[in-house]
Amino acid sequence: MQEKQRTEIATLGEFGLIRHLTSDIRPQNSSTLRGVGDDAAVMSYPDTEVLVTTDLLMEGVHFDLTYVPLKHLGYKSAMVNISDIYAMNGTPRQMTVSLAVSKRFCIEDLEELYAGLRLACEAHHVDIVGGDTTSSLTGLAISITCIGDAPRDRIVYRDGARETDLICVSGNLGAAYMGLQLLEREKKVFEGQREAHPDFAGKEYLLERQLKPEARGDIIKALADNGIKPTAMMDISDGLSSELMHICTQSHAGCRIYEERIPLDYQTAVMAEELNLNVTTCALNGGEDYELLFTVPLSDNEKVARLDDIRIIGYITKPELGMALITRDGQEFELRAQGWNPLRE
Amino acid sequence: MQEKQRTEIATLGEFGLIRHLTSDIRPQNSSTLRGVGDDAAVMSYPDTEVLVTTDLLMEGVHFDLTYVPLKHLGYKSAMVNISDIYAMNGTPRQMTVSLAVSKRFCIEDLEELYAGLRLACEAHHVDIVGGDTTSSLTGLAISITCIGDAPRDRIVYRDGARETDLICVSGNLGAAYMGLQLLEREKKVFEGQREAHPDFAGKEYLLERQLKPEARGDIIKALADNGIKPTAMMDISDGLSSELMHICTQSHAGCRIYEERIPLDYQTAVMAEELNLNVTTCALNGGEDYELLFTVPLSDNEKVARLDDIRIIGYITKPELGMALITRDGQEFELRAQGWNPLRE
Secondary structure, eight states: OOOOOOOBGGGTHHHHHHHHHHTTOOOOSTTEEEOSSSSSEEEEOSSSEEEEEEEEEEBTTTBOTTTSOHHHHHHHHHHHHHHHHHTTTOEEEEEEEEEEEOTTOBHHHHHHHHHHHHHHHHHTTOEEEEEEEEEOSSSOEEEEEEEEEEOGGGOOOSSOOOTTOEEEEESOSSHHHHHHHHHHHHHHHHTTSOOSOOOOTTOHHHHHHHHSOOOOHHHHHHHHHTTOOOSEEEEOSSOHHHHHHHHHHHHTOEEEEEGGGSOOOHHHHHHHHHHTOOHHHHHHHOOOOOOEEEEEOGGGHHHHHHSTTEEEEEEEEOGGGOEEEEOTTSOEEEOOOOOOOTTOO | OOOOOOOBGGGTHHHHHHHHHHTTOOOOOTTEEEOSSSSSEEEEOSSSEEEEEEEEEEBTTTBOTTTSOHHHHHHHHHHHHHHHHHTTTOEEEEEEEEEEEOTTOBHHHHHHHHHHHHHHHHHTTOEEEEEEEEEOSSSOEEEEEEEEEEOGGGOOOSSOOOTTOEEEEESOSSHHHHHHHHHHHHHHHHTTSOOSOOOOTTOHHHHHHHHSOOOOHHHHHHHHHTTOOOSEEEEOSSOHHHHHHHHHHHHTOEEEEEGGGSOOOHHHHHHHHHHTOOHHHHHHHOOOOOOEEEEEOGGGHHHHHHSTTEEEEEEEEOGGGOEEEEOTTSOEEEOOOOOOOTTOO
């Protein structure tokens, strides 16, 4: 552990702390009229619709501070909410941040967390407009609400997928899950349950995918620039299978996806081999990739195929056909959502 | 303890649970375009500004389930956020609700909590449009975001109070604090630290003020109906002294308030006597009354004086004069914020 300054939070109090953490935040969006410091933030959206998404992250359930640095935690917490706004085909604009912290945390810790939050917000031009900082008996809780906008005719829901639509994903899948496996292994080392030093060499990309995910605003922009409006869209937080089931269920449709079309990074494949895991299972159920899953009309086939970093992995069917994965050897397997679910045993 | 059914949350899982708790919610506001069930909720505010406020409530810090029934907790959690939108002179419209629950809680518990949330939302015509239900290692965490609207020229901030403005409060103060004292006494009985049974007779109002506070939408309506726009406004959550300091600091002003003008309920006075507490101190620092504190131009004196349930308690001064309470015998005491602060020791 490095030596660092430790200033107790009680020295500033609630209002002092919020001022300290947010005093130099300057709004970047013209829709932000008033931010931190009143009963509510004030925004203006005369010509577009307003999108709101929220997330509550609890220490020990959603993150483990043994191996996640606070700055990365802040970055990721902001990013997963920004990702939800993109998943509606919208533009993220404002964010509120509420923290509940136990006495274990000092002001320098919260500065680290905020540094990560702000880095993510700056990268996507999001204004922090308010929040709440309070105490907790045990551990850290982070609640984030992200506000964005989109013209009504550009908003993409989950329920618009139609038969013959193409199913597309951005980036690659399973890497964030592999990064988590690496970190869990590192934790066991840390706890003295294993002897060897962890070896991250050649696996930096997996760690980055787990610790510093990027919301795919670039894909949203590329789709708009190329005149493509998805018929349905989600971000992949719980795993491809789980998200695909949401789209199919809400769209009253079925689907076929091809195992060989699922985009994988080389490091993901190597790590799966090392851990003796089926890489397709990891890509289907791993979660936390924050890539975009969307469907487009068949007529957009050529336009989508031309775009970088987007892969067509299958197509939408009639609901009677169910949801299936077609393996490399041509067999059909029914898709099941085995994604991460914090409420199951 | 009464016998009740206990269904484990794991039987429904996250998505099943959200559907179960929100399936019969029907939007009441035309600004609510899409609620629960997508990456984000969608709202439309073409002609007014958007207000957003958020709160994170932690078990053991903000509420004690030994004496607060879950339905009341839900009601109060919603109400305190609704109150923040009124405090901007706005109209509350939508709400997102995130819950983190430990295994101690069952589905019936969350139904109770939601029943209270919904009762508060229905009373103020607020739509529940989204949220998150997840697990926690210890206890219950509730994060609520409330969204509202107001025409730009009607929004009231904290920084608009000017010299000679009149300081007004709605309702009466200190009752919620007295209700808390009653419940704390009851808890000691429950824990066997006292022998006698608690006696709530004649103190029902105090309990109600603590357990079932009402956001003062009626006052906002009365002010508008009578052509009064406050120059500054807040809701009283942390105590009159603390809130008055916010207004004076942000407005670069001082104030004088009169002890004899602070509105008190008869039950508050009786209870203070019983507990050997100074009733003025309780009214100044008690908090959780969720009454409105606002300032109006001196020229609105007659209009305000005619309104029910509003009391003029003092006036705004130059900043050099500081903030003071003038006691019944004419002495001046400097006001200090001793309100509840979860981050101080």
